[in-house]
Amino acid sequence: MNRVVLFELSSPNPELQARFFSTVFGWEVSEPQWGYRSAKTGASDEPGINGGIAQGPDHFPRGTRLQIQVDSIDDLLAKAVENGASVTQPKMDFGDFYIAYIVDPTGVHLGLIQYK
Template structure:
């Protein structure tokens, strides 16, 4: 079962968004790393980034799966669009999809 492990806020003004959430809600927002600012809300963790062309603004859930390849395949079978195929990072794999209703999500498989 996929579990929600975080969120990603995409904005065309990531610095302004980071200041807003820090000032209004007291979130701890880290300095940018690869254009991504890790966020600690005191609960669920997430991040704020400059929205890419394929998802310029909005919120994406980050869902951890056991096998990213299998999850991508199942999602495609059920009408999802893969907007960024499996990418490799130091500790995890990541892909971005849009469900059949237009909602974005990230899939994460830890190494």
Template sequence: MGRVVLFDMSSQDPERAAAFYSSVFGWKIAEPNWGYYPVSTGDDNKPGIHGGISKGPQDFAHGIRIQIEVESIDESLQKCVESGAQIVRDKMEFDEFYLAYLVDPVGNGIGLIQYK
């Protein structure tokens, strides 16, 4: 079962967004890495997820996208496309994970993440 493990918040002003969520909700915002501000939304002993805030690209300038953990990003991408999704950013490799962005058949932005 694919589990929602993170959220990505895209903004054209990520510093302002980070200041807002930190001030209003008490989120802990870490220093940016690759322009991505990691976000902790609370205690790990309570239900909830963490995420990040970054400057949105042309194809996703503003909005929130969930990250779904998968066992095989390649197989999941294939299943998504076969079921009507469109790939926005194909499989990307980072130090500890693979990541891809899609739009589901009804227009929602989602991410797939496979930890190494």
């Protein structure tokens, strides 16, 4: 099974959005790395997931995407496309992990993450 492990908030103004979630919800939002601010949403021994806030790309300027952990991004991208998805961002290497983005056949944007 491929599990949801993170969320991403895409924003045209990530600084404002980070300040909002930090102030209103008490999230611990980091300084940007690769344009991405990680967001700790609670204690690790409590239910829930962490995520991040980033400048939204042209194909997804604002909204929320789930990041789903997969064993092989290459295999999952092929299977997703065979089943009606489109790839909005091919696999990218971030050192310890790979990320890619797809849109499912109904228009829902999803992220895929493969840890090395």
